[in-house]
Amino acid sequence: MMGKTQGPKLPKPARRGGRKAAWIAALALALGVLGLSPHVLFRREAAPPAGPADAILVLAGGENRIAAGLHAFRRGTGRELFILGAGSATTPARILPDERGIRPEDLARIHIEGWSANTLENAFSAKAVVESRGFRKVVLVTSDYHLPRAYLALRRLLPPDVTISAIPVRSDWGHPGAWHRLPRLFLVEGWKYWGYRVLLRWE
Numbered sequence: 001m002m003g004k005t006q007g008p009k010l011p012k013p014a015r016r017g018g019r020k021a022a023w024i025a026a027l028a029l030a031l032g033v034l035g036l037s038p039h040v041l042f043r044r045e046a047a048p049p050a051g052p053a054d055a056i057l058v059l060a061g062g063e064n065r066i067a068a069g070l071h072a073f074r075r076g077t078g079r080e081l082f083i084l085g086a087g088s089a090t091t092p093a094r095i096l097p098d099e100r101g102i103r104p105e106d107l108a109r110i111h112i113e114g115w116s117a118n119t120l121e122n123a124f125s126a127k128a129v130v131e132s133r134g135f136r137k138v139v140l141v142t143s144d145y146h147l148p149r150a151y152l153a154l155r156r157l158l159p160p161d162v163t164i165s166a167i168p169v170r171s172d173w174g175h176p177g178a179w180h181r182l183p184r185l186f187l188v189e190g191w192k193y194w195g196y197r198v199l200l201r202w203e
Contacts, residue, residue, distance in 0.1 A: 036186065036187065036190055038148040038149070038189075038190045038193040038194070039144075039145070039148060039186060039189075039190060041148075042147060042148040042151065047165050047166075049072075049077050049139050049165040049166075049167065050165070052076055052077065052078060052079060053077060053078040053079070053137040053138055053139045053163075053165065054078065054079055054080065054133070054135035054136060054137050054138060055078050055079065055080040055081070055082055055129070055130070055133070055135050055138050055139070056069050056072055056073055056077060056078035056080070056081045056082065056138070056139045056141060057082050057084060057126050057129075057138055057139065057140050057141065057154075058081065058082065058083045058084065058141045058142070059084055059085060059119065059122045059140070059141070059142040059146070059150055060083050060084060060085045060086040060087075060095070061085055062142060062143040062146060062169065063143065063169070063171075063172065064169050065141055065142055065143060065169050066083055066086075066095055066096065066097070067097050068141055068167060068169045069081060069083065069141040069167075070096060070097060070110075072139065072141065072167055073106075073109075073110070074106075077139055077167075078138070078139050079109065080109050080110075080111065080133075081109060081110045081111065082111045082112075082113065082126070082129055083095065083110070083111070083112045083113065084113045084116055084122045084125050084126060085113065085114070085116040085117060085118075085121065085122050085125070086112050086113065086114050087114050088114040088115065089114070090112060090114055091112075092107065092110065092112060095112070096110070111129075113125050113129075119146070119149055119150055119153055119196075120153055120196075120199075122150070122153070123150070123153035123154050123156075123157045123158075124157060126138070126154055126157070126158065127157045127158055130158055130159070130162055131159065135162065136161065136162055136163065137162070137163045137165075138154075138158075138162060138163070138164055138165075139164075139165050139166065139167060140154060140164055140165070140166045140167070141166075141167045141169065142166075142168070142169065143168070143169045143171065144168040144169060144170055144171055145171060145182065145185045145186045145189045146189055147166055147168050148189070148190070148193050149189055149192050149193040149196050151164065151166055152193060152196050152197065152200065153196060153200065156200040157200075171185075
């Protein structure tokens with residue numbers, strides 16, 4: 001009995017779907033590490049305030065930043081309080097919590113700047129203040145997700161002998177919708193951080 005003849009073997013189709021899924025997963029993992037790593041690494045850079053600083057620099061635009069800066073100012077963390085990027089038409093009465101309860105002598109040490117409109121402009125504004133006043137020790141106040149990029153901008157632009165410490169304004173994870181909004185903010189800020197590393201490399 002003659003055996004059955006076998007035709008030529010056809011090549012197996014390439015598993016394009018599996019490879020594509022693996023590439024997508026690898027890309028998502030890389031983007032996640034890239035976005036989150038600045039927030040992990042930053043914990044080693046900016047020390048908490050130790051003793052009174054020459055100035056507190058609040059970068060306006062985020063939740064509770066101004067309130068946190070004013071609280072630190074009242075506790076004596078800094079001798080002067082600068083609120084940067086508050087808007088050109090802003091007045092102390094509009095942005096300071098309980099402005100009427102601030103003593104006149106303290107109000108005279110609170111300064112509001114309205115021209116800077118982003119993190120880099122905030123840093124240039126801070127540079128002008130620090131250099132004109134001869135400050136040697138400042139405290140940065142901004143949101144926790146924004147802190148690595150803001151600190152990087154200040155460190156690149158301020159004189160190297162100026163000490164920068166930081167007060168992070170904690171995100172409210174209990175707020176409705178926070179678990180959808182905040183992870184995205186942390187990731188986007190992490191990606192922007194690496195963009196700033198390139199942008200400010202030659203400053």
